[in-house]
Amino acid sequence: MPGPYVVPVHGDADLPKDVDVVVIGGGIIGASTALELAERGLRVALCEKGGIGQEQSSRNWGWVRITRRDPREVPLMAEALRIWNTLDQRTGRNTGYTRAGIMFTCASDKEYADHERWMKNLEGYQIETKMLSGTEFKSMFPDSRLDIKGALFTPLDGRAEPQRAAPAIAEAARDKGAYILTECAVRGIETAGGKVSGVVTERGPIACQAVVLAGGAWSSLFSGTLGLRLPQLKVMNSVLRTKPLEGGPEQAIWSNGFALRKRQDGGYTIASGHENIVDIVPKSFRYARDFLPALSKEWRSLIFRVGGRFYDEARIPDRWALDEPSPFEYNRVLDPKPSKKLSDVALANLKKAFPVFEKAEIAQRWAGYIDVTPDAVPVISAIDSIPGFHIATGFSGHGFGIGPGAGRLMADIVMNRTPVVDIKDFRFSRFSDGSKIELISGF
Template sequence: MPGPYVVPVHGDADLPKEVDVVVIGGGIIGTSTALELSERGLRVALCEKGGIAQEQSSRNWGWVRIACRDPREVPLMAASLRIWDTLDERTGRDTGFKRAGIIFTSSTEREFADHSSWIRNLDGYDIEARMLTGAEFREMYPGTTMNLKGALYTPTDARAEPQKAAPAIAEAARANGAAILTECAVRGIETAAGAVSGVVTERGAIACKAVVLAGGAWSSLFAGTLGIHLPQLKVLNSVLRTTPLDGAPEQTMWASGFAFRKRQDGGYTVASGHENIVDIVPKSFRFAFDFLPALKMQWRSLKFRAGWRFFDEARIASRWALDEPSPFEYCRVLDPVPSRKMSDNALSSLRRAFPVFERAQVAQRWGGLMDVTPDAIPVISAVDRIPGFHIATGFSGHGFGIGPGAGRLMADIVTGATPVVDPRDFRLSRFTDGSKIELISGF
């Protein structure tokens, strides 16, 4: 089941012998970090086991939103929106970014109250957000059949094209001197006196003083080889895209039965607004205690599945020698089979709510594996016990929009610059220092 077409980025032929920073992972987080570091004059090598943005960074919904973010992510997302505004000019390429607004529907009084109270998280930011009444929503969308209490509307929220954004950022990083190395898996790191001294890739060694692990759903496996506790599980989201459709809503929208975004080609990306699949795998048991708070809040929206995925992951080695192939070389791209039922249900719900979508034809389906943490916010952090090693992962399905801001924050941490936002909430040590792990937002 092939994933979406991604703008191709051809990797460099030559492996640098030495750089200042190696970034592991060519998704939106890794490429954004590489761009930020290279623009600051550092020598950077980005190593990607497959192709740029071939996994979740090209398979997500393409939302660039501050609406309904976990309050701990709001400052970083506000910074990210400012970066997105300049990204096309900065990279010299089209990312499909457009501020077209996002709507979160409220079908009950409780949802309306929750959305209304969420707006307080934007106090102090110059970001417009307001509640629409049910009548205002119907006036805005005269063709809808939805009978709502109202909706949260953020007119300056945005959208972009996942198949274009990370490739554009990677090419800009290369233009600033970064080496972009595709099909170049990092097998592990080397240390001297306990600190990072380099990495070993399948193509050879690169000396460096700092490493950023931005490996998405692969990060926990890599971190585990270093004895780092990084609780992270994979969650499958199923997506479809339609052929171009005239007369459908311009704004991106979330509802309990569906979510959609207008695409640059005039079609729509459609998915379930709340359903995801969690395969039961060995790490489900290893991290069960870590994820208990999340399960208590989100179990209704998670469809647990037992199957061959358990045995597939059980066969993956957890340790390997640096002179032998790693699991990253045996699986270049995670390309899961989507749930046709979930995406069909989402499209059916959308057609009932907006009959204009009866004319929409399904052009493609794909699945994506989100890298999820117990509190559904990312790790953007130095690893204290391995000086020079850093982690930027666990974005829990929220990574695309916040990616450019996360890259700036990670670059600040690596270089010791004043951080763009307070990174405390994103520290890795929160999972081991006795902190209370809370899933604050259910959206």
């Protein structure tokens, strides 16, 4: 079964000869960057090898959360929450955003204490968050059979529709003058005097002074053609959605056995709250040393496998001429086969916790590749060695909610303005300047 239905965005027929900025990648990060730049008066071309929002930007859970974020992401996510609150009005389109609250359940006293400590990360922000006791949780969900110590609950957190959001933002960018170019892969960049001077697409060249790479899981491959080492691997998450169901929770809930989010159509998006699949591929060995610290903390939640993906990626070239087709033109959309087992287990656990889901009917299943970095923190950065080149990638499963904030920060960096938040933790150079790369477990 193909991936989820995404609101279609029809690409512009004409390729511009020159713009100020080319954004590579039409997911929520690239679309948000394009909108921010276009609103500030820059001429922008958003180039997407397939369709807008067709990969992980439409395949995620649809959570818009600050709760349990890596502390390094909290300031940017606080900005993203402010943007989401007015995004429908700003774009003139329906993203499905609503503030219904998100809660993370605690199965043990240790988890309760860990969640309670995390709340300190919101000190200084006007964001209400609180710990619920097991009794308080039960009073909110009287039909639940979950036996828990309590939950961390943030009413300001919310949800949106991944199949709507990136298309809405991209169309809004076009309203502001941006070119939206679908099925238009960027094969590489051109430089003059050591600086970015343009890109070469499959449809021809575009001159520009700046490029933003927001290519998701493809970013490491593209960066490598420029001599940049970007440690990035893929993790596969499987999801199912149900048909409309009455009587389920309004709040998004994470538990050890499942994660759920109510959809705008009245159904639910359901996934494992804990387990993901990692395909062993050639780059697994190339970046093994980078990811060892993370694996030492998170290996229990990862299912490693060797299969056809190893050979698929082994056949992808590392270099190609700009006048010949690139790998991006041979694979327009990453559409992995979902794990029926993992999503079935998640649904079974959910039925035990909330009996109302015994009536749930499965409407569709899909999977997506999450692009991860060794510290699970994104790169949102100018690249010093290639003036005019920028990267916004590696959001490690946290990209949908933070996307509009990341777009704003990337626009600040491109325009050399005071950034909306400190960029230190997002700099690309942290992987090569001797900095300690640390995964903060549990985020």
